Amino acid sequence: MGQQIKRKTAIVTGAGSGIGRSTALELAKEGVNLGLIARTESKLNEVAKEAASYGVKAVVAPADIANLEEVEYAVKKLHDELGFTDILINNAGIGVYGSFLELEPEEWKRAIEVNVYGTYHVTRAVLPQMIEKDAGDIINISSSSGLKGTAGSSAYNASKFAIQGMTEALMQEVRRNNIRVFTLNPSLVATELAFGGDSDKNDKEKYMQPEDLAEYMVGQLKLHPRMFIKQSLQWATNPF
Secondary structure (H helix, E strand, O other), X not given: OOOOOOOOEEEEEOOOOHHHHHHHHHHHHOOOEEEEEOOOHHHHHHHHHHHHOOOOOEEEOOOOOOOHHHHHHHHHHHHHHHOOOOEEXXXXXXXXXXXXXXXXXXXXXXXXXXXXXXXXXXXXXXXXXXXXXXOEEEEEEOOHHHOOOOOOOHHHHHHHHHHHHHHHHHHHHHHHHOEEEEEEEEOOEOOHHHHOOOOOHXXXXXXXXXXXXXXXXXXHHOOOOOOOXXXXXXXXXXXX
């Protein structure tokens, strides 16, 4: 048998929309209390209200994860109101695309600041709680772009490849503390980040949905604590 996650506490970044929103609500259905982090407070409040309808506590903490001070303040607020964090979902990220010479240095820098440093900042702020409790789950959402480079994605590829290395190293460090560290590497997911307003609903439904990944993560979290899937790659069956 696996483990129950009801009454645990999870922090989800990028929780205002897309994969983060769907994951937060899926966890709420399972009875998990939520700490919600994203830049836009109004979106977080909407997610928190919906999550609360499942009988869980949901607390919002707006922050730009690229800013360490904002992250530390947000995590402290969530800890004060929710107690120890059992689950961390590092979902927040941005897509930066363009040929190597077309991308401005600031665009490249922003990709690293949000996708790499952002994940580092939140993990660094939360990890001491898990070490003290001697238990925890960290899921870092990377991308298939973190496993294979593609033309026009040098900045995004670099940031997501970095997530792979950071996660692998952290996983090795904290296994002794009964902390599981997973990496998810989805291909194209039907979110605003991936599609914007360029595709109609029928086209988007051919691809993975945020809800699909949310259900997958809940399944991983329910695995018996003695095992975990350290890295996995998710694809749509036939989007063509």
